[in-house]
Amino acid sequence: MALLCLATLCLASLQAAAQNTPLISGGMGFLTSTNGGNTTYVPTISPVLVAPLGDRFQVESRATLLESFFPKGPGQSGYDTFHFVGLTYLQMDYFATSHLTIVGGTFLTPFGTYNERLAPIWISNFQDAPLITAIGTMGSGSGTGGMIRGSAVSTANFSIDYAAYFSAKSTNEQFQSSRSTGGKVEVYFPKLRLEVGTSYGRLLEGIQTNSYGLHVWWMPASVPLKVRSEYAHGAHAEGYWIETDYRLSRFGGEESPIGRLEPVFRWQQVFRNSPDPTDGLPPADTKQTDFGLDYHLPHEVRINVSYGRQFSPVGNRNVWETGIVYRFLFPAWKGKS
DSSP: OHHHHHHHHHHHHTGGGOSSOOEEEEEEEEEEEEETTEEEEEEEEEEEEEEEETTTEEEEEEEEEEEEEEEOSTTOOSEEEEEEEEEEEEEEEEEEETTEEEEEEEEEOOSSSIIIIIOSTTTOSSSSOOTTTTTTTTTTSEEEEEEEEEEEEEOSSOEEEEEEEEEEOEEOSSSEEOSEEEEEEEEEETTTTEEEEEEEEEEOSSSOEEEEEEEEEEOOSSSSEEEEEEEEEOSSEEEEEEEEEEOOTTTTOTTSTTTTEEEEEEEEEEEESSOOTTSSSOSSOEEEEEEEEEEEETTTEEEEEEEEEEEOTTOOEEEEEEEEEEEEEEESSOOOO
């Protein structure tokens, strides 16, 4: 957190050079998870800073601050606590051309879709990430080095986006990363509202391994439906997840009591081909189904309730989760008129 404060102070000193007012956004929430009759409580806040520096430079950062209250071990009463404060990423963007952005610093690993797009608490439909999220994201989910990304082609019928990165090994407490490289390519068809993409990652330290991914997203214009899916193959496992949500806005509009409801569903599987206790994946073949219900309150407040059932040779389990999340957005200081 000290690094985030330092970065904020440095940006404040450059206020005169910035054309646009920096923005602070993000979310704060209170989450609970009940597993095997034991309930964990997690109050958390995740602020995001976006600060333009002139026409071509921009600083981005996201932090996570949480306190976890969880039951003590068998035969003990009461709760233990665990707190975490850290930066998810801190990067400088240089907008070289309309088709190229150069990124330096610690950035989210561009593999698949969940890590970059769906992980924040004010976006994700479920508290738990998909089981295969660790494939291709090199464990920490971030890289320290350089990245290029942008739109290679953009027409009325389709657009092609790309990202490619190189990460150095870092053991810094705030910026841990592995030596790796990779990237992804996405093709979007605006008339169909369909996106298809592929990802690749290679670990360049220790036993070098490759990871491959494929994702398909579809959001039809005629109905308030989202369908997201992803497949990933790593050195020791592969798997997929499919997630859908449907906003009941056709029943009186999005502001009606029923229109604020959004049922969600996710089905996922992981297949093990060899053991690896360090890859962040289930130790055996695993299937899981999740049902949830989001309720969108006024002023960017959302209530999430979900139930999940996991099936595995090492044991089946139920997971009940609830949460209330508030999304915020405000300028870092008053802009010039």
